[in-house]
Amino acid sequence: MTIQNRGIGLLALLVGAFLFLRPNNAQAAQISVADQDTSEAPRESDLNPEINPIGGQRMTNLLPTNDSDEISKRIAAFLFMLRSSEHVYPRDVINDKAYGIFYGGNQFSDFSDHPVITGELRPVRLSYSICNASGLGSGCVSTAAGAYQFIRPTWQRLREQNPRLPDFSPQSQDEAAIRLLNELGVIDLLRDGDIEGAIQRASGTWASLPGSRAQQNPKSVIYALDRFSEGLTLA
Numbered sequence: 001m002t003i004q005n006r007g008i009g010l011l012a013l014l015v016g017a018f019l020f021l022r023p024n025n026a027q028a029a030q031i032s033v034a035d036q037d038t039s040e041a042p043r044e045s046d047l048n049p050e051i052n053p054i055g056g057q058r059m060t061n062l063l064p065t066n067d068s069d070e071i072s073k074r075i076a077a078f079l080f081m082l083r084s085s086e087h088v089y090p091r092d093v094i095n096d097k098a099y100g101i102f103y104g105g106n107q108f109s110d111f112s113d114h115p116v117i118t119g120e121l122r123p124v125r126l127s128y129s130i131c132n133a134s135g136l137g138s139g140c141v142s143t144a145a146g147a148y149q150f151i152r153p154t155w156q157r158l159r160e161q162n163p164r165l166p167d168f169s170p171q172s173q174d175e176a177a178i179r180l181l182n183e184l185g186v187i188d189l190l191r192d193g194d195i196e197g198a199i200q201r202a203s204g205t206w207a208s209l210p211g212s213r214a215q216q217n218p219k220s221v222i223y224a225l226d227r228f229s230e231g232l233t234l235a
Contacts, residue, residue, distance in 0.1 A: 037151045039144045040134040040207050041126050044105055045087050046217040062193035073235040074190040078198060079177055080231030083147045085208035085219050089227070096147075099170040103144040111169045114155045116143045123152075134214070148177045148206075180205065199224050 065071060080093070087098040100107050103124050108115035115121040123141035131140035143152040146168065150158070158176040159165045165172040181187055184205060189198035199221070200211045207214035210221045 036136055036140045037123065037143050037153055038126070038131075038134045038136055038140055039142065039149055039151045039154075040214040041103065041130050041142045041144070042217075043086065043103070043144075043149070043208070045085065045089075045208055048085075048089055048219070050220055050223040051089065061195055064192045066191070071187075071191055073232060074195075075178060075181070075187065076235040077228050077231030078181070078186070078190060078202075079148075079174060080234060081199075081224055081227040082177065082202070082206060082209075084227040084230075085224060086147070086149050086206060096170060098147040099173055101146070103142040103149065108145070112167050114143070114150070114152050114168050115145050116152050117156075121145075146173045148173060148180075150176060154180070195225065195228055196221065199228075 062074070083098050084090075084093045087093055087101060092098045092101060100109065100111075102108055102115055102121050106121060108118075108120045110118045110120045112118055116123060123143045126134075126140050126142055128138050131138055134140065144150065145152075145155075147170065150173070155168070155176060158179050159172075161179055165175060178187070181202065184201055186198045186201050189195075189201060199209055203209035203211035203218070204213075206212065208218055210218050210224055212218040
């Protein structure tokens, strides 16, 4: 390495140390800004091997239905597919461990509210490259938590809808996800039997889904359809 390159490397380390070791009040100012909170950041699930045990049994489309039980099964299967895409499958999905996973893989145990709100965990500061790729400024954070990796502002908004969700339990996380799917029009597509269309519609919100433009190694369509089919058998 040349002296010049060593100097550049040392300068980069000093700048990185300065950014990381800035006073806590400056950090607090950064993480208190809701629009600097992002779910579009790399997760462990980005390295998921695409295990597809269902094989040729996957369903690309189903018949339209107004039967409430059938619609509920399709929603449950879609939620299973989301959990299997946002987390390491099957390790953290089959045993429902995903409901207690925070961004970066940390676990939380207090389900009375989002773990950042309870104070059990703190927002995770992201690198400049991740912030930039997410369209945010330096100092952005992720508070993604739970089975559907809700960031704090999204969870707070969904929780306050009527009826107010009592906690951050698995049941409440499922209900919040259903509320978000309904806002996106995904429930209507599931009712119509357009599974691929539903996945595409949700991909603008969950970066792990095929069709996502967040450039975080989204799963393939085959993987998503296999997990949906598996979810139908479990519903």
